[in-house]
Amino acid sequence: MIELHYWPTPNGYKIRLLLEEAGLEYRIVPVDIGKGDQFKPDFLEISPNNKMPAIVDHAPGGGGSPLSLFESGAILLYLADKTGRFLPRSMRERHQALQWLFWQVAGLGPMAGQAGHFRVYAPEKVEYGIDRYTREVSRLYGVLDCQLQGRAFVAGDDYSIVDMAIYPWIVPYEAHGQSLAGFPALSRWFETVRARPATARVYEEPSTAYSSKQPLTDEARRILFGQGGPPG
Structure with missing residues (x-):
């Protein structure tokens, strides 16, 4: 059994997509990031960066005691290695795939997150931030579009x-x-990708992620976008 410490954000969805595709048994442990669950001591024991998702694998590859992991890219890589699926096995193809995984975690995710923040969540309109990150996300879409030309999937x-x-x-x-x-x-x-059955299962539930365009309360904004500590 894998415990998935989760909230429906893009990084959370990543892990559910793999768990559903691989048919792994898992249990969701909600981490309500708008209420500050990410700062609770029991969560910080497995995710010291106070970010979700995180997992606890009670039957890790190789055996032994339960294994906890944080950081969505690291979790994806671990689960791919554990199952022997969804990542090329040859060294050349594996590393060619991994460069695009790192492209996402270092580029597309942070830039799209900033675009979403300045466009949807910022308490005031900062035109420089909106323009800067919107343009960069568009550039990254262009990079991805070029990579996908002549390929069924990114890797x-x-x-x-x-x-x-x-x-x-x-x-x-x-x-x-x-x-x-x-x-x-x-x-x-x-x-x-949207037409895949596993994708449909993951996205069939109502989302509380920022893409739902639901306004944040002042308290949730303070917790989510505070400068370095738990609510208090």
Whole structure:
């Protein structure tokens, strides 16, 4: 059994996509980031960076005591290695795939997150921030569109953890000030991933993620965007 410490954000969705695709048994432990659950001592024991998602694998590969992991990219890589699925096995193809996983965690995720913040959540409109991050996300969409030309999926012919990492950050494209109309390869890929049964299962529940465009309370904003500590 895998415990998934989770809230429905793009990074949370990544892990659920893999768990559903692989058919692994898991239990969701909600981490309500708008109420400060990410600062609770029991959560910090497994995720010292006070961010979700995190997992606790009670039957880790290789045996031994339960294994806890935080950081969505690291979790995806661990689960792919554990199951032997959704990541190429040859050294060359594996590293060619991993460069796109790191592209997502270091580029698309942070830039799209900032675009969403300045466009949706910031308490005041900062035009420089909106323009800066909206333009950068558009540039990254162009990079991804080029990569997908002539390929079924981002890392090649097979669906992989790379696609699972990227897709949740494309879902809220409108909130990030984007359109898929100018990116035909990206648009085709997006519809292909959306049509997968595991994707449908993950996204069938109502979302409380920022892409829902639901306004934040002042308290939730203070907790989410405070400068370094638990609510108090």
